[in-house]
Amino acid sequence: MPIRSILAGVGGYLPKRVLTNDELARSVETSDEWIRERTGICQRHIAAPHETAAFMGTAAARAALADAEAATDEVDAIILATSTPDQAFPATALRVQAALGVTHGFGFDVAAACAGFIYALAIADGMIRTGQARGALVIGSEVYSRILNWQDRGTCVLFGDGAGAVFLRAGHGSGRFDRGVLSTHLHSQGTLGDILYVDGAVGQREKSGHLVMNGREVFRHAVVRLAEVVDEALAANSLGRHEIDWLVPHQANLRIIDAMGRKLGLPAERVVITVDRHANTSAASVPLALAEARGDGRIRPGDLVLLEALGGGLAWGAALVRM
Ligand code: COA
Secondary structure, three states, rough: OOEEEEEEEEEOOOOOOEEEEHHHOOOOOHHHHHHHHOOOOOEEEOOOOOOOOHHHHHHHHHHHHHHHHHHHHHOOOEEEEOOOOOOOOOOHHHHHHHHOOOOOOOEEOOOHHHHHHHHHHHHHHHHOOOOOOOOEEEEEEEEHHHOOOOOHHHHHOOEEEEEEEEEEEEEOOOOOOOOOOEEEEEOHHHHHHHHHEEEOOOOOOOOOOOOOEHHHHHHHHHHHHHHHHHHHHHHHOOOOHHHHEEEEEEEHHHHHHHHHHHHHOOOHHOOOOOHHHEEEEEHHHHHHHHHHHHHOOOOOOOOEEEEEEEOOOEEEEEEEEEE
């Protein structure tokens, strides 16, 4: 039987500090009502100085390894998605490798903004299928609080910090009923780079930059592109919408999530939502949501889960996983 990546463990980490909409409304002209109505967000977690992408990614990775009952010597690859790395280099993945005490294999970072986790999952899955790794940590870890312009009410209300991770283990399977990653689907369109970006980086000038977004345009593209990639994932596996047990979407905006749920004909209780409490944690949002729904027993072994995300680039993608 062909090699397949089994999703053996999931974990998450959220900073202790919670920032509510009401608190935000004291420093920028907004209101709890406006933020809830337009986005579904009620609060977000904000990292303390020591809670960097590496620190949070390590905590999430430890939780995923514990969930998988995996020892660190099973970790051949660490692929970490982030737009807010601790340093230009070494890769944040390698800071995590050191913190975990992993002394073999390899690691690197992936930059695909909010789609980063899906991209990293696709890469790890490919490496496992081709025998380059037998165990892989796939991590999304972000501290957007450090790239937000806290005076810009159009963006600062939307994001939060956190990390999520999965541990993939090589197994065997074929067809849509066997466990593991069934397929991944990646897309990007660089011509849309200017509707969501960070206006600086270490390679450009001294300024590290702030997130800039044309919210309406991103919203418009998100609904269309995500619907397309969901159809693509279903068609690639000859699956009907009704065969999906859970949608675990990127958590950017409740209205976008609801549109995807309706498209799949899924009842609201089959769509995992964390955006109300986490806001948009970019590459961390999908694994954090997965960790929550696995942890509380909603998602069970054998369930078919559809993951999707879109973000700056534009970059977007989807993955189908039999748990
Ligand atoms: N509080 C109060 N008012 C706000 C506000 C805030 N936090 N942010 C913007 N506004 C105001 C605007 O200034 C505008 O006022 P005006 O009409 O006087 O100019 C009004 O609200 C409407 O702004 P608009 O940007 O058209 O609102 P919207 O309905 O498009 O909602 C978003 C804004 C950002 C919530 C929405 O566009 C969105 O969610 N887009 C997708 C964002 C996303 O998912 N990004 C991440 C992808 S990874």
